Amino acid sequence: MLKVLLVDDELLTIRMLKRLIDWEKFNFELVGYAKDGEEAYEAYLKYEPNIIITDIQMPNMTGMDFIKKVRETNKQTKIILVSAYGDFLNIQAAMKMGCSDYILKPIDEQELNEALKRVAEKIDVEEEQKRMINKSELQIKKLQLWNYMKTGVNTHHILKLQKGYNLNFESYYILIFELYYNTIDEFVNMQNIESLQMGYITRIMNHKLSDYQNILFEFEGSSWIALLSGIDQETLVYLSREIITTLKEDFHINVKACFSDCINELEDLPMKYKQTKLLCRYNFYVDTEDILGYGYNCKEEDFKQIQRNTLVSEVEEALKVKDIATIEKLLNEIFYLSKHINPFELDLIYEMCFEIIMIMKKIISDKSKKTVQMDDILSISYQDILELKSINSLKDYMWKLITEILNQHEQHKQQYSDLVKEGITVIESNYNKSLSLEDICNEISISKNYFCYLFKREVGTSLWHYLTELRLKKAKELLLETDMKSYEISFQVGYDNPSYFSKLFKKYEEMTPNEFRKQMQKQ
Known part of the structure; x- marks a missing residue:
């Protein structure tokens, strides 16, 4: 509720104002009243009202002096003047000081209602603006924190702002x-x-x-x-x-x-x-x-093993499909760990690298023909790795081994890797079925996580978006080549909910299936 303070040297006017308005009905609360400017200022400091209704001519401290004192500390409190006909100069001065409205005596109930309504609406607008500004500032702060969390950049700036969260x-x-x-x-x-x-x-x-x-x-x-x-x-x-x-x-x-x-x-x-x-x-x-x-x-101490298992598994998947860009990214991530672990635990990095070398050895062993460089890799021992005394030399060594292996493969890059092409074949053969990620990955023998990543990187969209676009392409063909109804086509291309199918079609084509058919028939 909005708090209201009444100020007038005539007790009869105060009583009349109390009875004139159904304050609670209009979400107002009368918190106090005063008979002169000095009492009014004390009440203002005590109650912190949202609205003050005050006379101008009062003993001890005039309404004008009271308004000045209020405005020295608060520009937001709304002030409605109650004035006699001869106070027009004072009214003009008071309005310049930021008073919201004025009413001439004798006070009219309807006029007071309208003035209170205008002031309340103004308070609502200002409160909404405050909320929007605060929300905007909060969003900016959240965005700054989000960026810091993901990148670690601007630490000093964020540390300054941390009390604001x-x-x-x-x-x-x-x-x-x-x-x-x-x-x-x-x-x-x-x-x-x-x-x-x-x-x-x-x-x-x-x-x-x-x-x-x-x-x-x-x-x-x-x-x-x-x-x-x-x-x-x-x-x-x-x-x-x-x-x-x-x-x-x-x-x-x-x-x-x-x-x-x-x-x-x-x-x-x-x-x-x-x-x-x-x-x-x-x-x-x-x-x-x-x-x-x-x-x-x-456990916290398990983190090193989780990092090790996850990163090494992803490198193995990337090596199988000759994905050099992903391997480079994962190697950088592995060596990034070296900056954030105890120097006495750097053996973890060496062990991860040797695990990757063992994966390379397995890939090489499965080949019928081996090059001299491949034979050299087969002979690498863990001791050979330990002889590389710096992390930088180990990183350079690993990168050299990986490029040597991958350079043995054909130089002309295909549009998609074999695994992605196999996945696309499975999708296109089963596009109208309730296809699961597990079904696709079991068919082509690859982990779900890595296939999702590989598909998006090569095709440029997620496999589910690809399947959606494929279904809509088939739907358009059926709309043009058959007399099937829209709901029949929905079922035909794999959607059990014709309403959803129609909304999805409109989202992609900017028209409903029936509108698409009519437009194409006119051309």
Whole structure:
């Protein structure tokens, strides 16, 4: 409710004002009254009213002097003047000082109602502007924090701003909910949700997190990321499971949750974010836990092994398909670890490199013809690796071995790798079925995670978007070449919901299936 203070030296006027308006009905609360400027200023300091209704001519301190004192400390409080006919000069002066409205005595009920209504509307507009400005400033701060978390850039600037966030950076967690699709139906459901209900889902997640200090970043790519403080690990696990269940039961969205250990400094955020994202990647590979967290079912000391297993597995997948760009990226990631581990634990990097060399040896051993360089690689021992005394020399050595192996393959790059071409064949042969990622990957013998990455990198879109576009292409052919009805075509190309099919078609083609058919028939 808006707080109102009444100021007039005539007690009869005060009583009349109290009775004249149904204050509560219009969301006003009368917090006090005063008979002169001095009393009014004391009441103003005590009650901090939103609206003041004051006379001009009063003893001890005039209404004009009272208004000046209020305006010295507060430009926002709305002031309505009540004045006699002879006060026009004072009214003009008061309006210049920022008064909102004035009413001439004797006071008319309708006129006072209208003045209060105008002032209340002005307060509402200003409050909404404040909310928008605060929201905008919060969004900018969140964006700055998001960028720092992902890149580690502008540390000094972020450290200056950390008190402006709704988070205790001396004790907080990173919590990531990562989407995963097992079937085209799940992908279709998520696309539908993204266009219609993402705002609603975000509000639900904000509500679930609202009992704790939190920063929930905007949904990006395939994940929601939140920072939380004022929560213990047991509650964090419970909260994660509750959100997973809500997304599954209410929206049919599958997610896995991963969280960091408790972080004690803002400066550690970028490194801990990388660890938690790597935990998500690892969780996708093992595909056994809905929730994975450091200190919960994954020890901090296990992180090195998780990094090792995940990165080495991804290098192995990339070597199989001669994906040199991905190998280069993964090697950089492996050697990036050397900057953030105890110098006495650098054996981890050497062991990972030797594991990669063992993978190369297996690839070479399967070949019927071997070059001299391949024979040299087959003879490399772990001791040979240890003789490389610096991390930089080890990195150069690994890169040399990898390029030597990959240079043995044909120089002319195909449009797509064999694995992607095989995947496309499976998709095109089964486009109108409820195809799952597992079906595709089992058919071509490749891990789900790596195939999704490889497909998007080579084709330029996700395999589910590719399948969607293929289905719509087939639908257009049927619209032009047959007399089938729209709902029949929907079923024919793999959509069980004709309404969704029509909306999807319009989204891509900017017209409904029937409009498309009519337009093509005219041409």
